[in-house]
Amino acid sequence: MEYNKFVDLSKSYLFCQIHKNNQSKLEGYHPRLLPFITISREAGTGETEITNILLEELSSVQEAGECPWTLYDKELVKRINEEYNTKGINSFFPEEKFSDIQTMFEELFGMHPTKREMVHNISKSIFKLADMGNAIIVGRGAFYITRHHTNGLHIRFIGSMHKRIKHMVEEYSLTLKQAEDYIHKEDIQRFEYVKKLFGIDLRDPHHYDLVINTDMITPAETAAIISSQVEILKEKIAMVYHIGEITAV
Numbered sequence: 001m002e003y004n005k006f007v008d009l010s011k012s013y014l015f016c017q018i019h020k021n022n023q024s025k026l027e028g029y030h031p032r033l034l035p036f037i038t039i040s041r042e043a044g045t046g047e048t049e050i051t052n053i054l055l056e057e058l059s060s061v062q063e064a065g066e067c068p069w070t071l072y073d074k075e076l077v078k079r080i081n082e083e084y085n086t087k088g089i090n091s092f093f094p095e096e097k098f099s100d101i102q103t104m105f106e107e108l109f110g111m112h113p114t115k116r117e118m119v120h121n122i123s124k125s126i127f128k129l130a131d132m133g134n135a136i137i138v139g140r141g142a143f144y145i146t147r148h149h150t151n152g153l154h155i156r157f158i159g160s161m162h163k164r165i166k167h168m169v170e171e172y173s174l175t176l177k178q179a180e181d182y183i184h185k186e187d188i189q190r191f192e193y194v195k196k197l198f199g200i201d202l203r204d205p206h207h208y209d210l211v212i213n214t215d216m217i218t219p220a221e222t223a224a225i226i227s228s229q230v231e232i233l234k235e236k237i238a239m240v241y242h243i244g245e246i247t248a249v
């Protein structure tokens with residue numbers, strides 16, 4: 001799936017959430033909790049292809065009326081930020097008055113220039129995406145930021161250096177040296193980002209519900225595993241919701 005399609009999907013997700021937010025103000029309407037996914041990954045483990053397939057699978061089984069599953073990663077945020085700067089905010093938000101959800105998207109897409117503010121705002125935005133559900137959030141320590149959410153599924157992709165280098169060479173036409181250098185640089189930057197902000201080691205498997213070695217599992221197989229776990233999570237969420245309704249009565 002190309003990134004311009006992701007941008008369109010993100011817009012659809014946004015406007016659907018705005019509609020849900022307005023509905024929630026109506027008496028007697030209580031939106032159900034929806035699952036979300038966080039993905040942490042070692043560089044070169046094929047996360048892009050996996051999330052493309054996963055989005056299609058999740059979208060094919062979601063219930064009618066639900067906001068579409070969508071993806072938030074570094075590249076998508078960059079693309080949408082470019083659209084903001086090129087077309088202006090009104091191309092995304094025709095309403096005169098911004099809602100909390102609209103503000104969240106401004107923050108997530110880098111509308112605030114201060115780096116310290118951006119880190120804080122991204123964390124707040126990840127919280128809101130988790131609350132809204134049906135979102136795949138890649139990187140940025142999302143697994144830790146949302147660790148107390150009961151509707152989250154936290155995934156980490158790992159792989160051998162040999163396989164990861166091979167993937168980068170085939171996928172991006174890099175030399176062996178370029179691929180190895182890129183992987184080392186990305187792995188270090190991701191580790192230091194999470195360590196500096198949250199004081200934890202993102203490589204610790206205890207932070208995740210699933211740690212998947214992509215060496216021997218194809219992207220389609222990996223997406224199928226995650227999709228099946230999302231269905232199980234949805235059943236658990238529905239059960240809690242149902243018990244809550246009975247208790248309320």
